[in-house]
Amino acid sequence: MLILGFSTNQNLYGQENRDTTDYRSLILKPKSISDLTKGFRFFLNAKEDKLKRSDTIGAIYDLRLISIALRKKGLLHESENYAIEALKLLDHSNKNDALENESRTALYNHLGLINEDLENNDLSLSYYNKAIAIADAFSSKSTIIKNRANVYLKKQRYTDAIADYLSVLDFSIENESKTKVARLYDNLGYAQSKINHPEALVNLEKGLKFRKEVESNSGLITSYLHMAEYYTDRNNKIKALDVTNKALEIAKNSGNKYYEANVLGFKMTLKNDDEVIRFKTLNDSINxxxxxxxxxxxxxxxxxxxxxxxxxxxxxxxxxxxxxxxxxxxxxxxxxxxxxxxxxxxxxxxxxxxxxxxxxxxxxxxxxxxxxxxxxxxxxxxxxxNSENVNEELLDDLEDIYVRTRDISKENSAIDLKGNFNEQINDLLWSYRTKEVNVITKNSANINWNGVSDIKKTILYRVLQELMTNMRKHSKASIVVLNFSQTKKKITIDYKDNGVGSAIIKSDGLQNAENRIASINGSITFDSEINKCFKAQVIV
Structure with a gap:
């Protein structure tokens, strides 16, 4: 996938210090999840500081990096929210210079990538079209055009994809790396193969040639599989099997099980067994x-x-x-x-x-x-x-369904249990911070998380998610305080917010929290009354 880079001119966003450069590298070229977490926390704090100093352009720069870090961590909706926040700051800016245009172009492209990841292909195309329309430098426009062409491929709009690839081919050959040129030739040939274009195989072979020169395992496997699909579409099973076996040999030598499984899955379709082919077809199309x-x-x-x-x-x-x-x-x-x-x-x-x-x-x-x-x-x-006659009540109902479904995804996303768990907890809790809600944590760093099992970490993480989600949905709180303490092996977490409170009627979320804690022989208690604060204590 192609993304727009950041300008290296320090004067564009203000003078950068060494810390800023180092943390930016942690996001743009991370070596681990913890690098992304460190970069995220740095620029989150930097953004707040710049907003206090009315440095809008600097805050937009930080929001872009925050959004990139979250997308790389798989937190797509959170990444989208920060990108949109940056766009709102741009909308309220009175300037209309090249720097703001570059920022807006990059943000539109980033939102296109996010929605492509989410399979929102129509919305992704809309953002790419906006970015292309305002991009000044052709190098940036070329990247976005190739991103748009990739979405056209997914939507089987092969003629549109081919037109986009061809429009940037000469520029890519003259100005970009062999890796990018190889990917462009391969994607072009693949799209052409779907409409029986006479140059399809020629371009697929060019892409393969460049990838052999740069020795890219993943690229070579992709090229061979695209060629295998080309031959399969033309009922040449012998050649298809030959190039598939070449891809399989590379996958095995790389030691990457994902590569090998992907190639073997394709190889199944080449066998002259109607039931195997039928199974593969159904397996690929099942919801x-x-x-x-x-x-x-x-x-x-x-x-x-x-x-x-x-x-x-x-x-x-x-x-x-x-x-x-x-x-x-x-x-x-x-x-x-x-x-x-x-x-x-x-x-x-x-x-x-x-x-x-x-x-x-x-x-x-x-x-x-x-x-x-x-x-x-x-x-x-x-x-x-976008319709003229809109039922606002229906829109509200749909938005409520969308938000609840998104919360399900977030509440059950993957947790990095092998990294710094204290950072994971703090990132989780701080993600609920808004302009209206301040989240304060105390003494979490004093907990010996290394002595806590992965199952207990998972359950504590989920229970804290339930409490924070319950706060966001129901409490109307402006301050949330979580105090951590440990006595020998027993960990206690005291939660308190200044929300409206309620009579204790356990929602699905609170009931889930209670069930999770009970599964590891821990305890959780709730204390709240109408118009008073909400309290909870977790002991494991």
Whole structure:
């Protein structure tokens, strides 16, 4: 995927110090998730400081970096929010210079990338068209045109994609790296192959030639698979299988299992087995929600056979002990006790495995529900908003559905348990900060997170999400305080906000929080009354 870079001219956004340059590199060229987290926190604080000093252009620069960091972490909606915040600052600026135009162009392009990731292809095209319309430098316009062409490919608008690729081909050959030229030739040839263009294979081979020169494993695999698809479309299974095997050899040598699985999946379609081809076709077209349930069934099936195997092994063990009982009574008694101990340990471990599977399944289902429901609702909202006769009540209802679906995705997104968990917790809590809500954390750095199991970390993270989401939806609070403390291995988190409060009627969110804590033998209590603050205490 192609993105617009940042200007290296320090005077454009004000003088940069070394810290700013270093943290910018952490976002633009991260080596780990923790790099993105550090960069995000730095520019989040920098943005707030610049807004206080009325440095609007500097704040826009920081918002762009924040948005890029969040997209790379997979937090697409949060990334979109910060990009839109930057656009709003631009809209309220009285200037209309080249710097603001460059910022607006880059933000439109970034929003196009985000919506492409979200499969909002029509909205993605809209942003790319806006960016192309105002881009000054052809180098920037060329990048955006190629991004737009990639969306045309997804939408099977091959003629439009070809026109875009050809419009920037000469510029790319003269000014861009071999890697980018190779990608352009390959995508051009692939699009042309779908409409039987006579130059399709020639361009695919050019892309392959450049990729061999730069020795890009992923690029070579893509080129070979595109050529295999070219030959398959023309019923030349022998050549298709030959180039597919070349891709498979590269994938195996790279040690990347994703590459290998992708190539093997394509190779399945080349076999002259109608049932295999039918299976692959159905598997590729099945909707995302059904795929989740299929994965869930497969997991349950695996657990069934694993438990059956355990039961069979235990039965065999019991039979052996029964046959020896008369001769070895003392030994048998010891073995029975040992077996009981092992079974208890296995059951305890199995309980933990099942709990982990529950969270994995929640995450998968949440993502699929979000992708299936939220994106469709967003499209409907966009269409209704552009209509002359709009039912405002219906729009409000759709927006409510969209927000709730998006929250499901966020509340079950992946957690980096191997990195700095204290930073993860703080990033989570600070993400709920707004101009109206101040979130304060105390003593979280004093907790020995390294001594806490991954399951407990996951549950604490989710429970804090539930509390903060409940605050955002219901409390109308302006201040939220979370105090962390630890006594030996016991961790206590005291939550308090100054919201409107309510009689304690446990919503799905609070009930979920209570159930999660109970699953690890912890406790959570709630204290609130109408027109008084809301309190909660978590102990694990």
């Amino acid at each position: 995302l929600t059904k795929q989740v349930f299929k994965n869930q069934f497969a997991s349950s099936k695996y657990e069934f056979f694993k438990e059956k195997k355990r039961a069979d092994e235990n039965e065999i063990l019991k039979e052996k002990e029964k046959s020896k009982r008369l001769m070895y009574q003392s030994i048998a008694a010891f073995i029975i006790l040992l077996t009981a101990f092992v079974v208890i340990k296995l059951n305890d471990r199995h309980k933990k495995e099942k709990l982990q599977q529950v969270y994995n399944t929640e995450t998968r289902i949440s993502k699929k529900v979000h992708d299936e429901v939220a994106n469709d609702v967003y499209h409907v909202m966009a269409k209704l908003q």
